Amino acid sequence: MSQINLEQATKALSTVQDPDLHKDLITLNMARSIQILDGGKVKFNLVLTTPACPLKAKIEEDCKNALIQAGASEVEIETTAEVRGFKGFSTKQPIAGVKNIVAVSSGKGGVGKSTVSVNLAIALSQLGAKVGILDADITGPNIPLMLGVKQKPDLSSDNKMIMPLENHGIKIMSMGLLLGDNEPVVWRGPMLHSAINQFLREVAWIDLDYLIIDLPPGTGDAQLTLGQAVPIGGAIIVSTPQDVALMDSKKGLNMFRQIQVPILGIIENMSYFIAPDTGKRYEIFGHGGAKEAAEQLQINFLGQIPLQSNIREGGDKGLPITISDPQGEIAQAFSQIAQKVAANLSICAVEEENGQARTAVKA
């Protein structure tokens, strides 16, 4: 019986495309260490561009089929991931050790940015990524409460860097950790600017695939500082379905476009409420507004999160819903959003590596 050789196996894998990245696995350097073992068995490492890859099973299946067709008797795939960095087509200096920066923003206050930031960060880490969260809401920091941390951060051994705290599998930094309880922050623009810059550059964000930045509401100093300081891979806009929130979201969107930050998409929070006693669905803030707005504005709709009391309770006691009920419907919704975000960043990273002009990120 004729056996498959290395050249044939490589050729077979070069016919398998990553459906998101529209290139083959050999060109993308995603199929590595290909070996032909006794009896025509092919073994190789499949290196995905993110552990949160929604297409993992499909790519593995396509590889197996291609290799069997090319004459392999058996196929063994060891799948790992190496997250690629996306700099938002910007030439600004990246943060050392951080591959992708994602800003979570909203035009209007109280729509759930911090809730989304925390649960998105945890969902990405549950999928296997290394994740940090930076609370850029300097005057109203909520992240420590939501993640159940309050100790003061340490300095690095050379006293040059602040060490982020860690809980629920993610690294955390917030002004709330540096101030005492109930200490108000009454800072103006320039001080906010330097605090945010310090949090970006002087915190030891070592080896992160994704740094999620929770912004204060609106289009103020924090947004501008961030846009000027570092290359942002993309912004996510959080909105409720009501018109007024959506109108403010459009302002936020335009601001990011002006400062040339790619928009990864919109998340609709507090979309609907299911009454626990009757199971009836109530659309408290209206219906489908964010999805329609996304279509109009030609941006991705990343998903919707219902209004549910255990989301707020979890936030209040430092136990986010993705941790307290990881198999539940809400955690699954966050996981799907996380996969879309990660996939979009991978697509953009490959385009950036190839010097391609930016194409629309996919929904």
Ligand SMILES: Nc1ncnc2c1ncn2[C@@H]1O[C@H](COP(=O)(O)OP(=O)(O)OP(=O)(O)O)[C@@H](O)[C@H]1O
């Ligand atoms: N889907 C939801 N279901 C129930 N409660 C929610 C939901 N999303 C957010 N909340 C609650 O609503 C309140 C506001 O949410 P959050 O702090 O995340 O909003 P924000 O946009 O970050 O606010 P701010 O503009 O003040 O920073 C919090 O008490 C939070 O627990």
Ligand SMILES: [Mg+2]
């Ligand atoms: Mg907030």
